Amino acid sequence: MAILNDTTETTDLGLPLVERKTPADVGLETVLTESNIPYRSRLYLGACIEMKLLFRLALPAILVYLVNSGMNISARIFAGHLGSQELAAASIGNSCFSLVYGLMLGMGSAVETLCGQAYGAHRYDMLGVYLQRATIVLALVGLPMTILYTFSYPILLLLGEPKMVSCMGSLYIAGLIPQIFAYAVNFTAQKFLQAQSVVVPSAYISTAALLLQISLTWITVYVMGLGLMGIAYVLTISWWVIVVAQTVYITNSPRFRHTWTGLSWRSVQGLWSFFKLSAGSAVMICLEMWYSQILVLLAGLLRDPALSLDSLSICMSISALSFMVSVGFNAAVSVRTSNELGAGNAKAALFSTWTATSVSFVISVAEALAMIASRDHISYIFTADADVAKAVSDLCPFLAVTIILNGIQPVLSGVAVGCGWQTYVAYVNVGCYYIVGIPIGCILGFTFDFQAKGIWTGMIGGTLMQTLILLYVTYRTDWDKEVEKARKRLDMWDDKKKSLQK
Template identity: 50%
Template sequence: MQRFLQAQNIVNPLAYMSVSVLLLHTLLTWIAVYVLEYGLLGAALTLSFSWWVFVILNALYIVLSPSCKETWTGLSASAFTGIWPYFKLTVSSAVMLCLEIWYSQGLVLISGLLADPTVSLDSISICMNYLNWDMQFMLGLSASTSVRVGNELGAGHAKVAKLSVMVVNGTSIIISIIFSAIVLSFKVGLSKLFTSDVEVIAAVSDLTPLLAISVFLNGIQPILSGVAIGSGWQATVAYVNLTTYYVIGLPIGCVLGFKTSLGVAGIWWGMIVGVLLQTITLIILTARTNWDSEVLKAGERVKKSANEDLSDMVETI
């Protein structure tokens, strides 16, 4: 539903709904955790409830808003026309994104097998939390990039699509440099927001240089992934993620984490190696892209979809 709205440049309503749900979620979490004393269970329940509120708000906006009256006319049998190509694209997108998400979560899981699992898990969880916050920011830019590139390719604007890629990448790199500088400048303060344990604070401080490197890479990798989604390269990127993350990055992290004295830092180095290789591969793919050819491919997809819709209408008549 979000992509459906973003594709029509309906962004501000999404932002208003997000802020409203965030405020509601904060209040409900405080009530569930501290007033009703449900603890972690209360936090989990309010998170699920807040997501459902967000889904319902999006659905109501699509159904009731005059902005969508021409693009959403209700359910019909034509929705299933050409569903198989879209299904394959959806599966490729899911695999591509899941491989990225599972990679970082898997490293957190593996860190629990280290010699001092309590400190290792605490430190990597705190750093991963900050990395996820940064990732959410960059995923917003990634989503806007995929929509913009897809729209421009569909409209036949090869140069504008290429310019969009360059502008968003430049912007995200500048933002990531600022975020990396903040991480390095406040490495002790960032850990104190989560814990007062001296040993954990020291461990987090040791990891912050690696966190800063990951934050910088996050200014490039998600944006290029957004370009891949907008260009329909999901299957290719899924293979790239599988190779760079699980065939190369994960084994390196395990070796450095368990066979050297680096510990949790070694596991994080494995993540950096995987993300770096994936980023380099995506840069090469993007740099070698013939945008005029991508426009032709996008036009063929649009034409094929239109022909299928027309045939469906004729059959209905």
């Protein structure tokens, strides 16, 4: 059986035909459809091909998300060494800014769908147009966010924050305003690169930016004495360093000579249609990010709020670290699914979906077992308080279930992004999280007095329902129809092709 056809035929872009797909890509679809190979052998060969592609995408993506989170964590650490009020101000600033982070990350997922499917279909020139169009839309969305953060001081006072913390927090937030537009460029560029399976350079750039941020923050705080504002300025500069580095790489690397052909007037066409497409992605991501934050807010209303907040914060920190692994597989399966659908490979898209879900599930089970084994000791990484350690130990079974569910649900969300189901998943999130999960958690936590365990049980119930729905939808998906939908979507967004049809 020949995995690749030996041909020198060229495409309309001047590329040799064998360069249109990597050997692994061609081999996966060919292996899965080769009737002369026994079924088990097909599964084994397909798994070998897919695992190599999957981990090549997932591992650098995990590093990128860990480093991006580390930039905010390092800012809080430096603020904490300045004083408790500075730490509170930085925590409020970063928490408030997570609204914009989720909004921009979610809207950038639309680029992942379109660019991934266009790349799989070899419509390379459209990737640069989608990149520019998305950047314009996200930048326009960022404008009202600047107004929100400009008036952060009265907003924080309205939310009941102390006057001094509100004042310091508003100054810190003001220093982060330029970061809004760095997000707008960064997430679109990141998805543009991921759609082409280019993830390692982003990992190098993000790591270098983190090291630069730590060094510059130390200088501004301890040498220049700029305090909290210095921390905010350096954090903003560090994000713009990532943006500039990615932009220079995309516009100058010969690797993207067919996907980036320079600025185009086509990018300003169809902005409203692109906004509507990306809005579903934004809602999907934001609803997921806010869900766990609401758990912490509800804990502050319990009988012993200090103990509940401390124990839940530790559990959420552990959950967030394990979640980064799943987010890496989320990015990887989104790229793999969209690429295969764009290329018309229905069986390969199906195989990629279940391979990524299975691998992430196995890893999450291992993480949960390791956490259960260390349940009596793990909290001492964060605190020396014995009461908090006991509370964390009691919550560990709930944390273990959450970790396992987080090993499946984000991967299925990545499949949704690759297929373009964002709006549907947004409706599922609203129903499962906010109509089922949170109300049940409040009833169990407050009415039946199960406290933190009751709230968490309700939240787990919402996540479990969402996971089961996504599993069922994915299982029932007709992948041949998804290939046709991807083709129609690309035709609709391909401005050049529409003009020819006219």
